[in-house]
Amino acid sequence: MSSASTQGASEAPWAEPSGPTADPPRPTDTEQRRSGGGFWAGRSGLVVPAVLAALSTYLVYGMVTMPVGEDTDFPGPRFYPMLLAIVGYLLALLLVLEILRKPEHPEQDEVEYRFYSDWKAVAWLVGGFLIFAVGIEFLGWIVAGALLFWCVARGVGSKRPIFDLSLALVFSSLIYLGFAVGLGLNLPSGLLGGL
Amino acid sequence: MESLGLLAEGFQGALTPMNMLWVLVGCLLGTAVGVLPGLGSxxxxxxxxxxxxxxxxxAAFIMFAGVYFGGLFGDSTxxxxxxxPGQGSAIASTFEGHKMALAGRAPQALATAAIGAFIGGMTASVVVVFLAPRLAELSALFGPQEFFALALFAFVATSSVVADSAIKGLASLIIGLAIATVGIDAMTGVERFTLGAPQIFDGISLITVTVAILALGxxxxxxxxxxxxxxxxxINASGRPFLKRAELKEAAPAWARGTAIGLPFGVIPVGGSEVPTFMAYDVERRLDRRRKDPQFGKGAIRGLAAPEAAGNATTGTAMGALLALGLPVSSTAAIMLAAFQQYGLQPGPLLFERAPDLVWALLASFFVAMVVLLILNLPFAPLWSKLLLIPKPYLYAGxxxxxxxxxxxxxxxxxxxLLLLGxxxxxxxxxxxxxxxxxxxxxMVLGPLAxxxxxxxxxxxxxxxxxxxxxxxxxxxxGVLLLIILLTVRSKVVNRMRRDV
Incomplete structure (x- = not known):
C-alpha cells in the first residue's frame, strides 16, 4: 500500500489505488529477478481475457439457441447481446496483446513465493463456503455458519482452532437469535431442529 | 424557495426517533468500515x-447515506x-496527513480531515437541495435516446477514466452488462442465457452480484x-483534537477550494471521489510552491484539508445526481441505485413526484448525518483507531x-x-x-436501462x-464525454512522457 501511495503523488491521479496489483509494472528490475519463472511469469493476467472470451462465447451460444419469433422487429432480444459479444471478443484480443507485450509483475515480496497469491488461504475460504452453501439446509444455520466462520478464520491465519470453534458457534448462534428469532428471517434449523 | 419548504417537511420526516437511530447506525457503521483498512463504504x-x-x-436510504458519508470520514483516519488509506478517495489526504502525524500533529490532522469532510459534505448538501429538483425537471424531458446517451456516458467515463488501463475498465464493464442480460427479456418475453434454469428467469439477483463482487471477493x-x-x-494520536486559530486560518482557504473542486464531480461519472481529491491536492501543491515558505512534504495542513473537503463534496453532489438523474458515479452509488430498484422505485424525475416524502427526508438526513459524523469523528477519532484491535481472522470470518x-x-x-461463490x-x-x-x-445496474x-x-x-x-x-x-476522454488521454500521455524523461 505504501508504495502505491507514494507513487500516486507524482503520477497519474487516476491510478487505481487498490493494493500492489495496481502498481504499474516495472519490467526492468522485476524481469531480471523473475527470469526463472518462464512464460507464465507476469502473464497470469491472461485469465481475464479468457474469462471475457468465454463469456462472449456463452452469449453467442445463447443467441443461437434463443427461441425468437419470426415476426420480431429489428432490435430484438438478440441485438444487444450481440453488440456485447462483439465488444467482448475485441477487448479480450486487445488484453491478450497487451499482456503478451508487457507482462505484469506484482510488487516483489522480500521472501520469494512461487505464486503471488496465497492460494492455500483462498482454498480454505472457498472450501469453507462451499460446505456452507451445500450443507446449510441439512446442517442448519448454526452449524453451517460456525463451520464457515471457523474455516475463514483458519484460512486468514488464526492459530487457535479450539477457541475459534467456540467463538464460531457463539457467533452463528447470536446471528440465529438476532435474525431468525428476532427479525423473523427464514434460517434453516437443520440437524438441531430435530432435537 | 419552494425547496426550503419541502426541505422543512423533509426534516419533519427525518427527525423521527426511529430514523435518527438509522442515521446513527449508518454513521457508526460507515465510520467503522472506513477506519478498518481494506474495507470501504x-x-x-x-x-x-x-x-x-x-x-x-x-429508513434504509437514510442508513445508506450515513454509511456512504461515514466511509469518507473514517477512511482518512x-x-x-x-x-x-482505506479506499481510493483517501489516498490524496494520506500524503500530507501522514506527514503531519509523523511530525507529532496527529490530533490536528484528524481534526482538519473531519472538519474538511464536514464542510465539503454540508456545502454539497445545500447545493443538492436547490439543484436536484432542477436536474429532475430537466431529466423529465429525457426520451430513450437521451437515457441511452446518459448510460453510455456513465459507462465509458467510469471505465476509461478510473482504470489505469482503459481496456481493463471496459472489460469489467462488459462483464457487468452481460450479467445483466440474463433472464427473461422484458420487451419480448424471450428467455435469455438461462440454460433453462428457473432460478434465473428473473435475472441474476443484484444483491448476489453486489455481495459477491464487493464483499466476498x-x-x-x-x-x-x-x-x-x-x-x-x-501513530498514537493522544491530545486535544482541536485546531488553533492560526491553523484554522491556514486551512480555511484550502477547505473552500477543495469543496469547489469536488462539487461538480458528483455529476460527472468518473468513478467517485478519487479524481477530485487528487485534483484538489494538486492545486494546493502548486499554490504552495509559490509561497515563501513551502509546507508540502513537511505535513502541510492545506494538503490534507483540500482533498478531504473535495471528497465529501463529490459524494454529496453524487447523491444529487443519483436521485435526480438515476446516474450512479461510483460503486457505492450503484448499489444504492440497486436498492431503489429493490423497492420498485426508479430514481429520476418521477421519484421527486411520486415519492417526495422519501426524497426530502433523505436530503434532510444528509444534514443530520454530517452533524452526527462531525461529532463522532472530531473528538473520538483516536478511539476509532482501537477498532484495529479486532483480530483480523475474526473480522473477515464475520x-x-x-x-x-x-x-x-x-x-x-x-x-x-453457489452463484455468490462463483x-x-x-x-x-x-x-x-x-x-x-x-x-x-x-x-450491471444501468445495463437494462441502456x-x-x-x-x-x-x-x-x-x-x-x-x-x-x-x-x-x-x-x-x-460532446462532454469526448472532452473527458481527450483530457484523460492527454494527462496519461503527459504522465508517460514525464516518467520517461
Whole structure:
C-alpha cells in the first residue's frame, strides 16, 4: 500500500489505488529477478481475457439457441447481446496483446513465493463456503455458519482452532437469535431442529 | 424557495426517533468500515443491501447515506495514522496527513480531515437541495435516446477514466452488462442465457452480484495477501483534537477550494471521489510552491484539508445526481441505485413526484448525518483507531458469514449461495489482475436501462441509427464525454512522457 501511495503523488491521479496489483509494472528490475519463472511469469493476467472470451462465447451460444419469433422487429432480444459479444471478443484480443507485450509483475515480496497469491488461504475460504452453501439446509444455520466462520478464520491465519470453534458457534448462534428469532428471517434449523 | 419548504417537511420526516437511530447506525457503521483498512463504504453498503427487505425505504436510504458519508470520514483516519488509506478517495489526504502525524500533529490532522469532510459534505448538501429538483425537471424531458446517451456516458467515463488501463475498465464493464442480460427479456418475453434454469428467469439477483463482487471477493483478495503484506505502524494520536486559530486560518482557504473542486464531480461519472481529491491536492501543491515558505512534504495542513473537503463534496453532489438523474458515479452509488430498484422505485424525475416524502427526508438526513459524523469523528477519532484491535481472522470470518447470511436470507436458495461463490471468485480474479470493479457494478445496474432505451429508440425510428444523436441533450452529453476522454488521454500521455524523461 505504501508504495502505491507514494507513487500516486507524482503520477497519474487516476491510478487505481487498490493494493500492489495496481502498481504499474516495472519490467526492468522485476524481469531480471523473475527470469526463472518462464512464460507464465507476469502473464497470469491472461485469465481475464479468457474469462471475457468465454463469456462472449456463452452469449453467442445463447443467441443461437434463443427461441425468437419470426415476426420480431429489428432490435430484438438478440441485438444487444450481440453488440456485447462483439465488444467482448475485441477487448479480450486487445488484453491478450497487451499482456503478451508487457507482462505484469506484482510488487516483489522480500521472501520469494512461487505464486503471488496465497492460494492455500483462498482454498480454505472457498472450501469453507462451499460446505456452507451445500450443507446449510441439512446442517442448519448454526452449524453451517460456525463451520464457515471457523474455516475463514483458519484460512486468514488464526492459530487457535479450539477457541475459534467456540467463538464460531457463539457467533452463528447470536446471528440465529438476532435474525431468525428476532427479525423473523427464514434460517434453516437443520440437524438441531430435530432435537 | 419552494425547496426550503419541502426541505422543512423533509426534516419533519427525518427527525423521527426511529430514523435518527438509522442515521446513527449508518454513521457508526460507515465510520467503522472506513477506519478498518481494506474495507470501504461500498463493502458496507453491499453487506447491508439484503437488509432492505426488512426496513422501510426511508429508513434504509437514510442508513445508506450515513454509511456512504461515514466511509469518507473514517477512511482518512487510518490513512493519517498508519499511512494505509482505506479506499481510493483517501489516498490524496494520506500524503500530507501522514506527514503531519509523523511530525507529532496527529490530533490536528484528524481534526482538519473531519472538519474538511464536514464542510465539503454540508456545502454539497445545500447545493443538492436547490439543484436536484432542477436536474429532475430537466431529466423529465429525457426520451430513450437521451437515457441511452446518459448510460453510455456513465459507462465509458467510469471505465476509461478510473482504470489505469482503459481496456481493463471496459472489460469489467462488459462483464457487468452481460450479467445483466440474463433472464427473461422484458420487451419480448424471450428467455435469455438461462440454460433453462428457473432460478434465473428473473435475472441474476443484484444483491448476489453486489455481495459477491464487493464483499466476498474482497475478503478473498485480502486473504490471498494477508500473511504476506506487512502491516503499517500506527501513530498514537493522544491530545486535544482541536485546531488553533492560526491553523484554522491556514486551512480555511484550502477547505473552500477543495469543496469547489469536488462539487461538480458528483455529476460527472468518473468513478467517485478519487479524481477530485487528487485534483484538489494538486492545486494546493502548486499554490504552495509559490509561497515563501513551502509546507508540502513537511505535513502541510492545506494538503490534507483540500482533498478531504473535495471528497465529501463529490459524494454529496453524487447523491444529487443519483436521485435526480438515476446516474450512479461510483460503486457505492450503484448499489444504492440497486436498492431503489429493490423497492420498485426508479430514481429520476418521477421519484421527486411520486415519492417526495422519501426524497426530502433523505436530503434532510444528509444534514443530520454530517452533524452526527462531525461529532463522532472530531473528538473520538483516536478511539476509532482501537477498532484495529479486532483480530483480523475474526473480522473477515464475520464478514464472510454475513455475506452468506444476506444472500441466503433474501433468496432462500442454495443456488444463489453457489452463484455468490462463483461471482466472488470472478471478483477476486479481477482484483488480483488490476481490473477495476466499479464499471462492472455500474454496468450491471444501468445495463437494462441502456438496452431498453437503445431498443426503444431504434424501434421508434425503424432502425435508423441517427436517432441516437438527434436532439440537443444527447449531443451535449456525447460532446462532454469526448472532452473527458481527450483530457484523460492527454494527462496519461503527459504522465508517460514525464516518467520517461
Amino acid at each position: 461500498s463493502m458496507a453498503v453491499a453487506l447491508l443491501l439484503p437488509m432492505t427487505f426488512a426496513l422501510d425505504p426511508t 487510518m490513512g493519517i495514522l498508519m499511512n494505509t 474482497e475478503v478473498l483478495h485480502v486473504a490471498s495477501r494477508i500473511k504476506r503484506d506487512r502491516e503499517g505502524e500506527q 464478514i464472510t458469514v454475513f455475506c452468506g447470511l444476506g444472500v441466503y436470507a433474501t433468496s432462500g436458495r442454495i443456488f444463489d449461495l 461471482l466472488a471468485l470472478l471478483g477476486f480474479l479481477m482484483r488480483r489482475h488490476g481490473v477495476p470493479l466499479a464499471p462492472l457494478m455500474i454496468g 438496452e431498453s432505451s437503445l431498443r426503444d429508440a431504434l424501434l421508434s425510428s425503424d432502425g435508423d441509427w441517427s436517432v441516437l444523436v438527434s436532439g440537443p441533450i444527447p449531443l451535449v452529453l456525447y
